[in-house]
Amino acid sequence: MTEEIVVIPGDGIGTEVIPEAQRVLETVIDVEFVEADAGDAVKEQTGEALPQETYDLAASADATLFGAAGETAADVILPLREAVDSFVNIRPAKAYPGVDALRPETDLVFLRENTEGVYSGHEDRLSDDLSTLTRVVTTSASERLAEFACEYVGDRDVNGVTVAHKANVMRETDGRFRDAVVAVAADNGVEVDEVLMDAFATRVCLDPTQFDVIVCPNLAGDVLSDLAAGLVGGLGLLPSANVGPDRALFEPVHGTAPDIAGQGVANPAATILSAAMLLEYLGYDAESKAVHEAVEGVLSDGPRTADLGGDASTTEVTDAIIDRL
Ligand code: NAI
Numbered sequence: 028m029t030e031e032i033v034v035i036p037g038d039g040i041g042t043e044v045i046p047e048a049q050r051v052l053e054t055v056i057d058v059e060f061v062e063a064d065a066g067d068a069v070k071e072q073t074g075e076a077l078p079q080e081t082y083d084l085a086a087s088a089d090a091t092l093f094g095a096a097g098e099t100a101a102d103v104i105l106p107l108r109e110a111v112d113s114f115v116n117i118r119p120a121k122a123y124p125g126v127d128a129l130r131p132e133t134d135l136v137f138l139r140e141n142t143e144g145v146y147s148g149h150e151d152r153l154s155d156d157l158s159t160l161t162r163v164v165t166t167s168a169s170e171r172l173a174e175f176a177c178e179y180v181g182d183r184d185v186n187g188v189t190v191a192h193k194a195n196v197m198r199e200t201d202g203r204f205r206d207a208v209v210a211v212a213a214d215n216g217v218e219v220d221e222v223l224m225d226a227f228a229t230r231v232c233l234d235p236t237q238f239d240v241i242v243c244p245n246l247a248g249d250v251l252s253d254l255a256a257g258l259v260g261g262l263g264l265l266p267s268a269n270v271g272p273d274r275a276l277f278e279p280v281h282g283t284a285p286d287i288a289g290q291g292v293a294n295p296a297a298t299i300l301s302a303a304m305l306l307e308y309l310g311y312d313a314e315s316k317a318v319h320e321a322v323e324g325v326l327s328d329g330p331r332t333a334d335l336g337g338d339a340s341t342t343e344v345t346d347a348i349i350d351r352l
């Protein structure tokens with residue numbers, strides 16, 4: 028069967044790493060790509076950062092692979108996550124043998140609430156001096172995330188979940204979030220540890236092995252997963268999946284990297300690992316595992332891009348990954 032996958036390269040290094048992930052996907056499955064535009068460049072041409080056609084494609088495809096958008100990132104990625112009705116953003120942060128990492132023992136997965144919190148979009152300018160933001164937390168969204176987390180840890184060899192929150196200050200909103208996660212975990216017989224998110228930031232730097240799967244509100248998941256990227260060797264390594272009930276959108280955690288865009292030196296690993304998550308989502312478990320192993324092999328033995336201390340190009344790294352496949 029030929030899989031149809033929507034690809035949205037976007038801007039900057041998004042346009043450099045997405046074609047590399049496509050080459051990898053073509054190596055392991057029978058696939059047809061439907062290309063769609065989004066981001067700064069298309070906004071300049073048409074006035075719209077996310078054309079309706081692109082939204083509709085993501086909203087109807089089983090799987091979409093997205094690169095990155097620049098200034099318009101929020102206008103692109105938030106609606107795209109909504110298009111797939113994504114209630115969870117899965118962000119693994121793993122150190123790989125051979126990669127110079129601050130904490131080589133890191134092996135974490137962040138399960139980030141993906142629809143509300145301070146990214147709810149309810150911001151107001153009330154006067155020249157005053158702006159406000161409404162933080163939205165619902166029991167239903169928190170429970171949906173927690174139920175996913177319980178299933179997720181059930182499939183893995185981990186002891187339970189950690190819920191990171193700040194319910195000591197945001198008693199109502201984070202209190203609701205925390206209570207929902209704790210209750211769902213108890214119903215499912217999953218062990219749950221609580222940690223205040225600021226303390227988590229320190230503890231994960233000092234000893235990441237204390238944690239496995241971390242369930243967190245939207246902004247905390249965004250920030251703490253980038254922090255974890257710093258522990259494992261940088262943003263060039265972190266993939267992610269935005270999962271909804273019927274479809275999913277996969278993307279590297281990084282942005283358009285304007286400082287290196289156009290030079291052909293971006294690390295394709297984050298996007299190729301996102302493609303591996305896509306393969307697993309579509310049921311290609313063996314192919315997903317093969318891609319993971321090929322990426323791990325190349326990270327360990329080289330060639331490597333400049334962010335990891337090497338001098339290889341984006342294409343050379345992908346070629347080496349494909350050779351292993
Ligand atoms: P960034 O992730 O683009 O870059 C941060 C640093 O990491 C830079 O030094 C960059 O060179 C490096 N880096 C990132 N990915 C890399 C890769 N694959 N290989 C090697 N080095 C890599 O974040 P930044 O600079 O904060 O944002 C740049 C633009 O990207 C902004 O316009 C922002 O709005 C957008 N952005 C978009 C996102 C999305 O579309 N999902 C996510 C984050 C930022």
Ligand code: MG
Nearest residue numbers: 249250253280
């Ligand atoms: Mg981010």
